[in-house]
Amino acid sequence: MNLTLSWQSFAVLSAVFAAMTAILAKVGVAHMNSNMATLIRTVVILMVTALIISARSEWQKPSGGSWVGWTCLLASGVTTGLSWLCYFRALQLGPVSVVAPVDKLSVALVIVSGWLILGEPFTLKGAIGGALVVIGSLVLIL
Structure with missing residues (x-):
């Protein structure tokens, strides 16, 4: 059986796993240094991906690719690590029900960055969706 999932299916699965990650990480960092917790998570991700x-x-x-592509992948790794370190520290200090949604402000930032940097279309639907994410996060933190 050939199981081929669409990008939408993978995106939904990503959201489900991200929600599980937030809850599990909140419990996991309760009595551990958040940086050590991030290291443990990173090692597990490395092992699962290798498997x-x-x-x-x-x-x-x-092989292949341009120096720009390689530089962007390396920078993406650095920014991912920094994001995880900040996320785990935020989870350690704050309620997961607020930290995780605020972390998703990245959605609005990606919409704007995709438009400005990658030349993706900026649509009314995208603008409204991004604005709603920002409003939802503001409601939670204020």
């Missing part, structure tokens, strides 16, 4: 790549026989020598 998936192994199971699918997708190991390959990294």
Whole structure:
């Protein structure tokens, strides 16, 4: 059986796993240094990803791409790590029911960045959706 999921399916799964991550991380950092918790999470992600790549026989020598692509991937890794460190510290200090939605302000930032940096279309639907995310986060933190 060939199971092919759409980008929408993967996006929904991402949201489900992100919600589970927030709850599990909140419990996990309750009595542990948040930076150590982030390291543990990172090692687990590395192992799970290596298992998936192994199971699918997708190991390959990294080649090709431009220096811009490689630089962006490396910078993405740095920003991911910084995001996780901040997220885990926020979870340690604040309620998960507020921290996780505020973290999702990234949605509005990505909508604007996609338009300004990547030249993606800026639609009324996107503007309204982004504004609602911002309003929802503001309602939670004020």
